Amino acid sequence: MIDKFFPSAEAALADIADGATIMIGGFGNAGMPAALIDALIAQGVRELTIVNNNAGNADTGLAALLKAKRVRKILCSFPRQADSWHFDALYRAGEIELELVPQGTLAERIRAAGAGIGAFYTPTAFGTRLAESKETRRIGERDYVLEYPIHADYALIKADRADRWGNLVYRKTARNFGPIMASAAKCTVAQVRETVELGALDPEAVVTPGIFVKRVVRVAPSLQKAA
Amino acid sequence: MKKLDRNQLAARVGRDIPEGAYVNLGIGLPTLVADHLPKGREIILHSENGVLGVGPRPAPGEEDEDLINAGKEPVTLLTGGAYFHHADSFGMIRGRHLDFCVLGAFQVSIAGDLANWHTGGSDAIPAVGGAMDLAVGAKKVLVMMEHLTKKGESKLVERCTYPLTGARCVNRIYTDLAVIDVKPDGLHVLEMVEGLAFDELQRLTRVPLKRLATAA
Numbered sequence: 204m205i206d207k208f209f210p211s212a213e214a215a216l217a218d219i220a221d222g223a224t225i226m227i228g229g230f231g232n233a234g235m236p237a238a239l240i241d242a243l244i245a246q247g248v249r250e251l252t253i254v255n256n257n258a259g260n261a262d263t264g265l266a267a268l269l270k271a272k273r274v275r276k277i278l279c280s281f282p283r284q285a286d287s288w289h290f291d292a293l294y295r296a297g298e299i300e301l302e303l304v305p306q307g308t309l310a311e312r313i314r315a316a317g318a319g320i321g322a323f324y325t326p327t328a329f330g331t332r333l334a335e336s337k338e339t340r341r342i343g344e345r346d347y348v349l350e351y352p353i354h355a356d357y358a359l360i361k362a363d364r365a366d367r368w369g370n371l372v373y374r375k376t377a378r379n380f381g382p383i384m385a386s387a388a389k390c391t392v393a394q395v396r397e398t399v400e401l402g403a404l405d406p407e408a409v410v411t412p413g414i415f416v417k418r419v420v421r422v423a424p425s426l427q428k429a430a
Numbered sequence: 431m432k433k434l435d436r437n438q439l440a441a442r443v444g445r446d447i448p449e450g451a452y453v454n455l456g457i458g459l460p461t462l463v464a465d466h467l468p469k470g471r472e473i474i475l476h477s478e479n480g481v482l483g484v485g486p487r488p489a490p491g492e493e494d495e496d497l498i499n500a501g502k503e504p505v506t507l508l509t510g511g512a513y514f515h516h517a518d519s520f521g522m523i524r525g526r527h528l529d530f531c532v533l534g535a536f537q538v539s540i541a542g543d544l545a546n547w548h549t550g551g552s553d554a555i556p557a558v559g560g561a562m563d564l565a566v567g568a569k570k571v572l573v574m575m576e577h578l579t580k581k582g583e584s585k586l587v588e589r590c591t592y593p594l595t596g597a598r599c600v601n602r603i604y605t606d607l608a609v610i611d612v613k614p615d616g617l618h619v620l621e622m623v624e625g626l627a628f629d630e631l632q633r634l635t636r637v638p639l640k641r642l643a644t645a646a
Contacts, residue, residue: 230479230516231502233495256516283557294555303556306478307520307563314517326566327524330597332548333558375496375513376479382515410515 207369207419208398212242215392215418219243219357222275224252226313226353226384227265228360231257234377236361236394237264238422243359244268250275254313254353256306256380258282258290266290274299278353280306305333308350310383316352317386317415325350358388362411365395366402369416370409378410385415392418431625434606441466443532443574443604447473451529452522454478454564456546457501460532460574474508476528478560480519483511500560520560523567531568533561535575535600537590540637542600542612544573545592558595565596577605577634584636586610586617607631616640 209215216239219225225243229235244267251274258279259266268274270289277299282290293299304312305327315323324347328334338349360381363374371393373381385391393411398421434442440462447453447467454476455461464484467473475484478500485506488494493504507513522528537545544565547558565571575585586603603610608631609621618640622631628641 231498233479233498233502281557281559283555291555295553301556303558305558305562306516306560307524307567310516310520325524327563329566331562331594333562373513375494375507376477376481376498377496378513378515379479380516383517 206367207413207416208367209392209418209420212238212394212420212422213245215239215420216242216246219246219248221248222250223248223356224254224354226254226355226358226360226380226388228358228379228381228384229255229257229265230376230379231260232264233375234361234373234379234381235264236359239359239361239392239394239420240264240268244271244273249273252276252278254278254309254355254384256280256309257284258287258301260284261286262289269293269299272298276300276302278302278304278309280304280309303333309353310380312350312353313380313383313387316354317383320352322349322351324348353387355384355388356390358384358391359394360384360391361394363395364397364399364404365393365416365419366399366404366413367419368401369393369413369419370404371395371411371413371416372404372408373410382411382415385411390417391415392420394420394422396424397421431607431630432623434623436462437466439574439604439606442609443572444468446572447471447530449473452476452482452527454523454528454531454568456531456533456561456564457559459534461499461501463532463574476519476522477505478516478519478523480514480516481505481507481511482514483508485511520563523560523563526567526569528568530570530572531564532572532574533564535573535585536592537585537587538573538575538600538603538612539587539590540612540617542598543590544571544595544600545590546595548593550592561595565599570601571596571599573600573603575603575605577607584634586635586637588637607634610639618642
């Protein structure tokens with residue numbers, strides 16, 4: 204019997220090793236798997252490469268992971284925010300490497316990894332400093348920049364409900380990067396509000412089919428937010 | 431001369447958004463356009479983080495942390511709205527499905543180059559978000575900005591000195607002084623605020639402007 208339910212976030216993350224590349228879902232705090240990030244910090248793993256749209260807000264979640272100095276490199280589109288002080292301090296001290304990626308290119312590079320695409324041409328960033336030293340090509344009337352997929356060892360995402368096969372549905376804009384990150388990682392761990400019986404999710408409405416999900420951890424709503 | 435204030439400028443942009451348009455409003459000043467869309471028009475607002483049909487800000491106490499816009503502010507969903515993931519959301523943008531995007535700007539060049547993401551300072555932490563995707567993707571890129579910097583320098587320039595967001599991407603510029611189209615042969619002034627003479631606008635702007643016969 205397939206059973207992807209794990210008893211705890213700790214158990215679901217126990218095998219992550221130093222140096223891993225980890226995608227973390229969420230756009231700001233919407234969709235951020237706070238309980239999984241807390242467990243990742245407690246697990247103690249270091250020298251991580253993190254993929255997220257942002258670089259942490261305030262003092263919890265991804266910001267706390269950065270503060271704990273577990274991250275060697277981050278790929279994101281929008282690190283600088285009013286409350287991104289932990290990232291800002293590390294960046295100014297030269298203690299973290301930043302790969303800045305336009306948001307749509309970030310999403311498509313993640314999607315491409317999950318879909319087996321070797322590389323793709325995108326018009327975004329052509330003629331800007333974010334395309335410097337990249338291969339370009341004119342196709343028809345438009346200029347394009349060659350971009351490569353982003354693969355990950357793990358994806359930590361947040362969904363609303365899951366069944367034991369790992370089928371997921373999300374809630375509102377908390378969906379954001381979850382479905383594409385789930386497809387791009389060797390091992391996807393989903394933090395969910397509720398687990399349901401097989402068959403309880405409408406097959407027409409499943410957003411992430413279970414093939415993309417290895418582990419599911421139910422986190423009580425009161426613990427969904429970072430401590 | 432009567433400069434437009436922020437709300438008047440937002441209303442001026444809003445007036446040009448037609449019924450049925452799919453529109454992305456950038457973070458900051460452009461977001462204000464949402465409050466000034468003409469009543470009675472059905473206009474569908476897109477947000478990069480996976481929403482079509484963004485509605486107004488919720489009443490105090492009604493905020494839902496799972497329902498935010500690209501500026502990470504709480505919003506609501508209109509009846510008929512939809513959610514989708516980030517790759518689909520940016521596919522809509524790059525795939526030329528959005529009729530308009532409205533972006534702020536530090537500088538726009540006479541060729542329609544846009545600079546709005548980086549001041550170029552070596553100590554500045556860069557952050558680009560979805561601006562470069564919107565600049566190349568929307569069918570019409572509208573810029574909304576003050577005509578002059580705080581130091582009184584024109585934000586319309588021969589060549590952008592700040593790092594580019596996109597090359598030759600801007601179609602129309604709305605400032606607190608004028609509405610200006612970017613055309614292959616240069617900048618065309620469509621409108622000026624009340625009490626502003628073309629010669630005065632030209633003097634403030636520095637780069638060459640063309641005056642449409644119909645410009646008031």
